Amino acid sequence: MTKIKTPVVRNALPLNEILAGDCIEVMNSLPEGSVDLIFADPPYNLQLRGDLHRPDNSKVDAVDDAWDQFGSFAHYDQFTRDWLAAARRILKPNGAIWVIGSYHNVFRMGAELQNQGFWILNDVVWRKSNPMPNFRGKRLTNAHETLIWASKAEGAKYTFNYEALKSLNEGIQMRSDWVIPICNGGERLKDENGDKAHPTQKPEALLHRLIVGTTNPGDVVLDPFFGTGTSGAVAKMLGRDFIGIEREEAYREVAQKRLSKIRKFDREALEVSTSKRSEPRVPFGQLVERGMLRPGEELFSMNGRHKVKVRADGTLIGDDVKGSIHQVGAHLEGAPSCNGWTYWTFKRDGKQVPIDLLRQQIRAEMT
Amino acid sequence: MTKIKTPVVRNALPLNEILAGDCIEVMNSLPEGSVDLIFADPPYNLQLRGDLHRPDNSKVDAVDDAWDQFGSFAHYDQFTRDWLAAARRILKPNGAIWVIGSYHNVFRMGAELQNQGFWILNDVVWRKSNPMPNFRGKRLTNAHETLIWASKAEGAKYTFNYEALKSLNEGIQMRSDWVIPICNGGERLKDENGDKAHPTQKPEALLHRLIVGTTNPGDVVLDPFFGTGTSGAVAKMLGRDFIGIEREEAYREVAQKRLSKIRKFDREALEVSTSKRSEPRVPFGQLVERGMLRPGEELFSMNGRHKVKVRADGTLIGDDVKGSIHQVGAHLEGAPSCNGWTYWTFKRDGKQVPIDLLRQQIRAEMT
DNA sequence: CTTCCAACTGAATCCGTTA
DNA sequence: TTAACGGATTCAGTTGGAA
Numbered sequence: 001m002t003k004i005k006t007p008v009v010r011n012a013l014p015l016n017e018i019l020a021g022d023c024i025e026v027m028n029s030l031p032e033g034s035v036d037l038i039f040a041d042p043p044y045n046l047q048l049r050g051d052l053h054r055p056d057n058s059k060v061d062a063v064d065d066a067w068d069q070f071g072s073f074a075h076y077d078q079f080t081r082d083w084l085a086a087a088r089r090i091l092k093p094n095g096a097i098w099v100i101g102s103y104h105n106v107f108r109m110g111a112e113l114q115n116q117g118f119w120i121l122n123d124v125v126w127r128k129s130n131p132m133p134n135f136r137g138k139r140l141t142n143a144h145e146t147l148i149w150a151s152k153a154e155g156a157k158y159t160f161n162y163e164a165l166k167s168l169n170e171g172i173q174m175r176s177d178w179v180i181p182i183c184n185g186g187e188r189l190k191d192e193n194g195d196k197a198h199p200t201q202k203p204e205a206l207l208h209r210l211i212v213g214t215t216n217p218g219d220v221v222l223d224p225f226f227g228t229g230t231s232g233a234v235a236k237m238l239g240r241d242f243i244g245i246e247r248e249e250a251y252r253e254v255a256q257k258r259l260s261k262i263r264k265f266d267r268e269a270l271e272v273s274t275s276k277r278s279e280p281r282v283p284f285g286q287l288v289e290r291g292m293l294r295p296g297e298e299l300f301s302m303n304g305r306h307k308v309k310v311r312a313d314g315t316l317i318g319d320d321v322k323g324s325i326h327q328v329g330a331h332l333e334g335a336p337s338c339n340g341w342t343y344w345t346f347k348r349d350g351k352q353v354p355i356d357l358l359r360q361q362i363r364a365e366m367t
Numbered sequence: 368m369t370k371i372k373t374p375v376v377r378n379a380l381p382l383n384e385i386l387a388g389d390c391i392e393v394m395n396s397l398p399e400g401s402v403d404l405i406f407a408d409p410p411y412n413l414q415l416r417g418d419l420h421r422p423d424n425s426k427v428d429a430v431d432d433a434w435d436q437f438g439s440f441a442h443y444d445q446f447t448r449d450w451l452a453a454a455r456r457i458l459k460p461n462g463a464i465w466v467i468g469s470y471h472n473v474f475r476m477g478a479e480l481q482n483q484g485f486w487i488l489n490d491v492v493w494r495k496s497n498p499m500p501n502f503r504g505k506r507l508t509n510a511h512e513t514l515i516w517a518s519k520a521e522g523a524k525y526t527f528n529y530e531a532l533k534s535l536n537e538g539i540q541m542r543s544d545w546v547i548p549i550c551n552g553g554e555r556l557k558d559e560n561g562d563k564a565h566p567t568q569k570p571e572a573l574l575h576r577l578i579v580g581t582t583n584p585g586d587v588v589l590d591p592f593f594g595t596g597t598s599g600a601v602a603k604m605l606g607r608d609f610i611g612i613e614r615e616e617a618y619r620e621v622a623q624k625r626l627s628k629i630r631k632f633d634r635e636a637l638e639v640s641t642s643k644r645s646e647p648r649v650p651f652g653q654l655v656e657r658g659m660l661r662p663g664e665e666l667f668s669m670n671g672r673h674k675v676k677v678r679a680d681g682t683l684i685g686d687d688v689k690g691s692i693h694q695v696g697a698h699l700e701g702a703p704s705c706n707g708w709t710y711w712t713f714k715r716d717g718k719q720v721p722i723d724l725l726r727q728q729i730r731a732e733m734t
Numbered sequence: 735c736t737t738c739c740a741a742c743t744g745a746a747t748c749c750g751t752t753a
Numbered sequence: 754t755t756a757a758c759g760g761a762t763t764c765a766g767t768t769g770g771a772a
Contacts, residue, residue, distance in 0.1 A: 073481060103490040103515070107481065110474025114440060120747080122507045123470035125492045127544050129732050134540060137529040140489045143542035146513075148470070154747085162504040162762095164680035168652030171691060173501060173763070175510035177494050177544070180656070181732055187658070205656040212679055237662075238679060265679065269662035272680035273689075275504065277750080277761060284759095326759060335424040339760050414747045421743090422762040430745050471747065495744090500763040503748035508764080512745080549744060552767060567745050 013220065016236070018244040018252050018259075023224035026245045027086035035090050035243070036159070036219035038097040039210070039231045041202060042083065044076070044105035076105065080112045083224060088116055090222070094157045096121070098210055100147045100202070110148050118150040121158060125177040126206055130184075149214065158214070164272035165213045174213070180205045189228050189254055197254045198228045207234035215240055217270050229255030236262045239270045280366060282359045284325050284340065285314025292358045299325075299344040300352060306332045308344075316344075325355070380587060383603070385611040385619050385626075390591035393612045394453035402610070403526070403586035405454050405464040406577070406598045408569060410435040411472045412443045421502050430566045434615070443472065447479050450591060455483055457589070461524045463488070465577055467514045467569070477515050485517040488525060492544040493573060497551075516581065525581070532580045541580070547572045556595050556621055564621045565595045574601040582607055596622030603629045647733055649726045651692050651707065652681025659725045666692075666711040667719060673699045675711075683711075692722070 012031050019026050087097060097118065099109050113120065124147040131143040151158040165174035183203040191197045207230050215221060217239040223231040226244030228251060235242040236259060246252045287293045288310060295312040308318040308328060316328045323331070325340025333343075341356040379398050386393050413435055419427040437443040454464060464485065466476050480487065491514040498510040518525040532541035550570040558564045574597050582588060584606040590598040593611030595618060602609040603626060613619045654660045655677060662679040675685040675695055683695045690698070692707025700710075708723040 103477070103487050106490075107474045107477025107515075110470070111478045114474065120470050122509065123473075123513070124507065125494070125511055125544065127492070127494070131542070137540075138527060140491065140516075140532070141540045141542040142489065144492055144544050146490070148474075149507075157750090160505060161680075165507070167680040167682045167691065168650060168656065170648070170650035170652065170681070172650075173504075173508045175498070175508040177492065177511050179733070204658060205653075208656045208679075265662040268684060269676060269678050271684075272678060273682055275761080281751090281759075324759075333424070336418075336420055336426075337424065337758095337760075339762090341760070411745060412747095413745060415745095416747070419746060419748060420762090423741090425742075427746070427748095428743080435745085469745065469747095471745085495765095497744080497765040499744045499746070500765090501746080501748060502762055503746095504762055505748045506746090509746065548766085551744065551765095555744095563744090 014243060015220065015241045016232075016243075018226060018229070018232070018246055018255055020246065020249070020252060022247060023245040024082050024086045027083070027090055027222075027224060030090045030243075032089055033092050033095075034220070035222045036092055036095050037211075037215050037221045038087050038091060038095070039207070039221060039223050040083075040087065040097065040099045041200065041223075041225050041227065042080070042099070042101070042105070042109070043225065044101060073108070077108055077112065080105075080109055081116075084109075084112055084116055084118075087222075087224060088118065088152060091152050093152060094159070096149065096151050096158045096214055098147055098149050098214070100126070100145055102142070102145050106146045106148070113148060113150050117153050119152075119154040119156065121149045121151055121160075122176050123148050127177050127179045129179055129181045131182065147210075149210075159216060159219075161213050161216075161272055161274075163275045165209070167273045168209065168212065174209075178206070178209060180209075183230075189258065191250075191254070198251060201228050202230045204230055204234050207231050208238070211235055211238050211240060212272060226255060227251050229258055232259055233262050237265055239264050239267070279363060282362050283314065284355075286362060287355065287358050288312065288314050290362075292361075293346060293355070297346060299346055299355065301329070301332065302343055302345060302354070381610060382587065382608045383599075383610075383626075385593060385596070385599070385613055385622055387613065387616070387619060389614055390612040391449050391453045394450070394457055394589075394591060397457045397610075399456050400459050400462075401587070402457050402589045403459055403462050404578070404582050404588045405458060405462070406574070406588060406590050407450070407454065407464065407466045408567070408590075408592050408594065409447070409450065409466070409468070409472070409476070410437070410592075411469050412437050413469075413471055419502065427499075427502070428563075428566075432566060440475070444475055444479070447472075447476055448483075451476075451479055451483055451485075454589075454591060455485065455519060458519045460519060461526070463516065463518050463525045463581055465514055465516050465581070467493070467512055469509070469512050473513045473515070480515060480517050484520050486519075486521040486523065487515060487517045488527075489516045489543050490514065491516060494544055494546045496546055496548045498549065514577070516577075526583060526586075528580050528583075532576070535576060535579065541576075545573070545576060547576075550597075556625060558617075558621070565618060568595050569597045571597055571601050574598050575605070578602055578605055578607060593622055594618050596625055599626055600629050603631060606631050647730060649729050650681065651722070653729060654722065654725050655679065655681050657729075659728070660713060660722070664713065666713055666722065668696070668699065669710055669712060669721070 013034055101109055126145045128143050131141055134141045180203055183201045189197040211234055220241045221235040222243040224245045226246035229244055232242035232244045293310050295310055297310045299308050308316040311317055315322055316325055318328060321328050321331045325344055326338050329338030329340045329343040341359055344355050345352040380401055413430055415429050468476055493512045495510050498508055501508050547570055550568045556564040578601055587608045588602040589610040591612045593613040596611055599609035599611045660677050662677055664677045666675050675683040678684055682689055683692055685695055688695050688698045692711055693705050696705030696707045696710040711722050712719040
């Protein structure tokens with residue numbers, strides 16, 4: 001898949017920097033449709049500032065008022081609406097967003113994503129291998145957080161590196177539950193007192209999987225709640241550009257220091273497994289043109305049940321059917337579709353050989 | 368925790384019956400504050416576009432029933448508001464609710480639970496050990512569903528059998544992620560044609576854990592979307608009373624037949640399904656994601672004859688070969704297969720260390 | 735009576751390019 | 754914009770018949 005780059009817009013973007021300020025204001029100052037991926041880990045313990053109003057503008061008074069809960073949610077929802085709208089504006093049409101949260105806030109984020117027209121692709125469970133136990137024994141150990149992956153709109157062409165994720169999972173399709181330890185040990189950033197520099201630093205392994213799986217090298221990854229910059233650090237390692245936005249100076253400083261030490265992996269290591277879909281298309285007719293198969297030569301179905309003849313124009317003809325290798329295969333099998341390349345075989349030296357072997361020969365010549 | 372019983376109310380309840388009709392109307396006809404637990408598995412509002420075929424061309428039997436069709440999010444939200452309000456009214460002050468859903472609907476349910484004053488206690492992930500794969504390779508395998516457990520209000524004294532769940536989990540605190548297979552085999556109810564009687568029958572193991580953990584014997588468990596009655600069947604086995612509400616006559620009949628065969632304390636059948644523990648599979652890619660090995664780092668074969676580089680997706684690249692640790696090892700040795708875990712080593716402090724050591728570290732964390 | 739293999743199945747928002 | 758068409762894509766498990 002080739003990406004259309006728009007140099008003017010790209011150059012206007014402040015790449016690989018940490019921008020100071022309120023993320024909504026900063027995002028609104030960036031050009032529309034300019035970012036490939038947004039990763040957002042928003043706070044959910046918002047302090048209520050100033051007067052709080054219900055949607056009908058009546059004021060919410062007492063804190064322990066029955067409406068307090070509603071009021072808090074209304075406030076949080078407004079915040080969520082605003083930053084998601086700002087994020088959506090700067091996303092490229094084929095861009096995507098990841099958000100992460102716990103049950104305190106993730107349901108409201110998910111609903112608002114849908115309300116704004118984002119199209120949810122998966123929800124992903126980060127299953128912590130070493131969570132904090134529930135000390136009081138009053139609930140289940142809260143051993144996971146939830147991520148939501150969504151495209152900008154229904155039908156958009158999002159990036160998904162299927163084969164790379166399959167490789168990361170030793171040849172089996174990547175699932176929606178990811179087992180990853182929480183961030184501690186040497187990876188956990190400390191301040192000058194030896195205390196953790198940020199309360200919710202995310203593990204690099206989580207970002208690694210997400211960035212490898214849903215971006216390409218050279219993409220722009222923006223994080224509106226940058227914190228200590230895990231998303232930026234992993235993006236940089238993986239040869240992506242990042243944009244961080246962070247309000248707190250202390251976090252910006254920690255993140256800046258961290259990023260200065262990061263080195264990009266070499267190009268060869270960043271190439272990942274690709275799917276067959278990205279290989280060049282070879283028309284079946286080329287096999288005939290090149291004399292690899294002769295007009296009139298017989299092809300046999302893989303299961304041995306059918307026999308057809310090759311025609312000079314690269315179509316096949318059977319007893320009651322003619323058409324492309326795919327159409328004839330589908331018709332004979334009564335199937336909705338058929339991959340003719342793997343369905344048909346020809347005879348060489350008495351052995352049955354799949355015609356896909358000939359396609360591979362042509363592709364090898366094309367390199 | 369002792370429960371105050373109110374015999375008058377209890378006697379008014381139609382216990383251990385399946386009530387016909389719309390669940391909102393039926394719930395509104397029941398006495399206020401009379402039910403201990405509600406389990407709800409409402410329609411998910413899947414929005415499926417066309418047909419889906421497996422790679423072998425067989426057609427996926429989709430959930431396309433009329434009861435899962437809603438015109439818009441607004442319609443679905445109204446439906447959710449109404450049934451949740453009806454459910455909340457009939458709940459005892461110290462009662463609780465469980466709802467289950469997927470990313471299509473669970474965020475809207477979770478937000479509405481909070482809006483109505485329910486207090487979320489945990490969200491629980493049902494991790495399916497055998498989910499349906501993603502056949503087109505366009506997204507992650509949707510391998511889980513989400514449950515939300517909530518009390519009627521903040522501060523309510525909900526039931527939580529901490530020790531019972533701990534016992535179910537081999538003496539370790541029960542976590543918020545539960546690994547349970549989907550319902551198939553003998554447990555899956557069939558109609559007279561041998562087809563599945565209900566498209567979304569839930570496994571009894573899921574309900575077993577939930578009812579053991581959050582109710583006491585003698586409690587009343589109500590299910591407004593009864594379907595084939597899994598909640599009722601497990602409640603009956605475990606000595607709880609149930610109330611089922613179901614609109615479709617066909618489902619009521621199947622459920623009634625099922626329930627007539629259930630005997631209380633028929634425990635042994637359930638005990639059979641205890642886990643057979645084997646060593647968890649660790650994909651090599653996890654070592655890369657977690658930074659135990661870096662993309663670009665060199666691995667050396669045990670015999671010292673070969674050197675390769677690690678890529679970001681957990682594959683290896685050598686002079687003329689790339690693939691998994693096993694594939695590359697086999698290729699270089701000209702062997703039909705190769706255990707990459709014992710074949711490859713990396714250098715640490717000048718010494719050669721087998722990569723299997725890193726796998727052992729991860730496994731130790733997973734216990 | 736086993737063992738083996740082919741066929742089948744499960745809450746799924748599941749294609750991309752060219753004419 | 755729509756229609757046609759090339760061709761890529763699956764994991765864990767159960768069932769039932771054959772060997």
